[in-house]
Amino acid sequence: MNENQDKRWERVERYIAMDQPTPARALLESILGRNPDDVRAHLVMGGLEIAEGHIRAATRHALAAARDLPDEADAIGSVIAALMQVGEIVxxxxxxxxxxxxxxxxxxxxxRSAAQRQMxxxxxxxxxLIERAGRFGASxxxxxxxxxVQLSFNGRLDEAEADLESCILADPPLGRAFLQLSRMRTQTPERNHLPRIEQALTRAEPGSENEAGLEFARYKELEDIGRHTEAWEALTRANRLMYRRLAHDPAREAAILGSLAQVDLGKPTDAVELSLAGPQPIFxxxxxxxxxxxxxxILGNHSQVRSAGELGDFARLLIWATDHCATVVPDEVIVDRLGRVDWRExxxxxxxxxxxxxxxxxFFIDKLPRNWMVAGLIHRAxxxxxxxxxxxxxxxxCFSNYRALFGDAYPYSYDLxxxxxxxxxxxxxxxxxxEAFPGAILDVDYARLVREPEGVAREVFAFCRLDFEAGCTDLKRNTATVATLSMAQVRQPIHARAFGEWRPYAEQLTSLRNALSK
Known part of the structure; x- marks a missing residue:
């Protein structure tokens, strides 16, 4: 980089620090005019486009940055991050x-690469990659x-537990480590982590997510040993801490979803019957x-189906289709722009x-729970x-949501x-x-799935136009990785232990029960 180029970059950084994107953009365009493949310039320009809500322009810059990668792992990692932000996963x-x-x-x-592979x-x-990092000094x-966490996702639960036992000794304490450890098994009066959790709580930063994680862990272990009054107190403290940390606007959510319900999406036509040959999704x-x-x-046990996990691709591409950098999907702008979406594209x-x-x-399964919000849009595409x-x-x-630490993924879950x-x-x-798309969505009752797994599986396979295959309801047969809170449960046979877990707290949950009955 020559002296003039250095000065240009100094000015770009100064303009950005002063929140002056227009002169910064002009300088970046001059840099790209001299070198159209300048990776750094494309990345910074893409960041400016994101800040102004222009997702399609940001996508063009991310793809341009990837055209001629340097042999520098740090720079490549930044390009990968930009590509993932705009949904260019391939x-x-x-x-x-x-x-x-x-x-x-x-x-x-x-x-960093391990985190990107996880995403x-x-x-x-x-x-x-994590194990390689460990061999080269990560500790x-x-x-x-x-x-x-990755050992757990890969089903190596004993090794995961050993790692967690080591890392809960950290100071300050890692609340999520205690919580992950508490979930590994049912605790007993003779074998639990309660003394260490309570000691860690005295060292946790007040109001932090670490404190919330410790309270969630304390709740789990107290419930396991039958101390329900104390468990409820810990659970309410944990949720109160998380809800205070996150911005959640129930009125805004209701308004967005109410507006979405009023949109006339029209009817799918043969013109969008098959967007691209090859493997097709099951949502x-x-x-x-x-x-x-x-x-x-169960579906992933079928010989014709691959479980792909919880994919954010549809939401990211809905953002692209409406050319709007949303932080939640859908939001007001996305709903307003649905009329201009090319569903086939x-x-x-x-x-x-x-x-x-x-x-x-x-076939592959896209299992993102929150896609219920955009199920009608999925059907149009x-x-x-x-x-x-x-x-x-x-x-x-609802109680299963309330007792889970989702981070910032589902802010509503921390308030009854x-x-x-x-x-x-x-x-x-x-x-x-x-109502809008009769027959497009199959509702499956979870209680019936647990009671009659084969019967329900047959109905689901028929709906998915798949032949039934014996053994698909054997969850232990499925050795694929799983990265949800159910990672331990789904490595066991189907069971009914999760029914009525709220009942020890029925009195405290009266308001929730009344609200749900409205």
Missing amino acids: EARRCLDHPCIGKSESPTVLM LGEHETSLA GPDFQFYRA VIGLPRSGTTVLDR LGRLYLEQTQWRARGRP FPRAPIVNVVRDPMDV DALAQHHRQYKRLMGRWH
Whole structure:
């Protein structure tokens, strides 16, 4: 880089720091005029486009940055991050396969690449990168926790537990490590982590997510040993901490989903019947903790189906289709712009980014629970794609949400009133999708799935135009990685232990029960 170029970059950085994107953009355009393949300039320009809400322009810059990758793992990692942000997953994978990443001996590079592989659902590769990072010096509680999570995803639960036992000794304490450890098994009065959890709580930063994680762990272990009064106190403290940390606007959510329900999406036509040849999706939707992972494992046991995990591709491409950088999908702008969406193009782009996940099979499962919000939009893009909605008892599913630490994924779950309202929105919008597109969505009752797994599986397979195959309901037969809170449950036979888990707290949950009955 020559002296003039150095000065240009100094000015670009100064303009950006002063929040003056127009002169920064002009300088970046001059840099790209001299070198159209300047990776750094494309990345910074893409960031400016994102900040201004121009997702399509940002996509063009991310793809341009990937055209001629430097032999520098750090720079490649930044390109990958930009590609993933705009939904260019196939190109991101190509960049992740660059030899300088696999050969790297830098723990920082390897851990960043492991995180990116995890975001793509490639958990075996992610774990291999983590273990390589360990061989080249990565260590400490954060490293042990991250490795434990990946070991759990890959079904190596004993090794994960050993890592977690080591990393809970950290100071300050890792609340999520205690919680992950508490979930590994049912605790007993003789064997539990309560003394260590309570000691860690005295050292946790007040109001932090670490404190919330410790309270969730304390709740879990107290409940396991039957101390329900104390367990409820810990659970309410944990949820209060998380709800205060997150911005959630129930009124806004209700308004967005109410507006979405009023949109006339029209009817799918033959013109969008098949967007692209090759493997086709099966969508599994429902509220979190409704049983979607159990159904996903049953479907994934079929010889024609590959489970692809919880994919964010449809939401990312809906953002692209409406050229709007949304932080939640859908939002007001997306709903307002649905009339201009080219459904065939949206379907084609989705398949271009996801078909690799089928890995030789004709069907793949996209199991993102929150896709219930956009189920009608999915049907417009894929008129023949099966959409299966798992329905669980309202009290069971809401309490299961309330007792889970989802990070910032589902802010409504940390407040009982918000939970009840969210469940009502779910029921209303699913009713709207059924009304608008009769026969497009199959509702599966989770309780019946547990009681009659083969009978329900036959119905689901028929809906998905698949022949029934014996043994598909044997969850232990499915050895694929799983990265949800059900990771331990779905490695066991189907069971009914999850019914009525709220009943020890029936008195405290009276308001929730009343709200759900409205």
